[in-house]
Amino acid sequence: MPNRVLKESICSSETIDQLEPAQEAFFYRLLVQCDDYGRLDGRPAMVRSRCFPLRLDRISDNDVSDLLSALEHVGLLWFYQAAGRRYLQVTSWTKHQTIRAKHSKCPDPPADAAPCSAAASTCMQMNAYVPVFENRESNNENRERGQMQKHRRQSAASGDHRLPLLLP
Secondary structure, three states: OOOOOOOHHHHHOHHHHOOOHHHHHHHHHHHHHOOOOOEEEOOHHHHHHHHOOOOOOOOOHHHHHHHHHHHHHOOOEEEEEEOOEEEEEEOOHHHHOOOOOOOOOOOOOOOOOOOOOOOHHHOOOOOOOOOOOOOHHHHHHHHHHHHHHHHHHHHHHHOOOOOOOOOO
């Protein structure tokens, strides 16, 4: 799994503040186990083996199930079924993490599986489905940076030091 970046805003998050210290520590362990799309096999035994490999004798599947329920209750994650298995999705993954991989290691959630509130299991509101695009701003910035670097190299070679006109 790639390294994850935790932003300083996590310290002042009202959602994180609703958690007990052990639940918060579990959430951080979970974040580093998720794939690039914020997904992970959601079966407690699998989560336990990934998040607590050196504590399997001290932490039970029931403990992990309780921790997962606490995270779901405050809206940090939600569960879905795909290919006969339970998976979890970190709710605001794309807001805080960069997606590098082309495909998730877990199946996509069904179109009707997205939660509409923190209490996803009891929600009766209609879901809104909006396509998620990979960080277009970063891609545009990278393209523009590459164009600028190319222009600087060409300018240095030709002696022309005017700035280029960058078009989208």
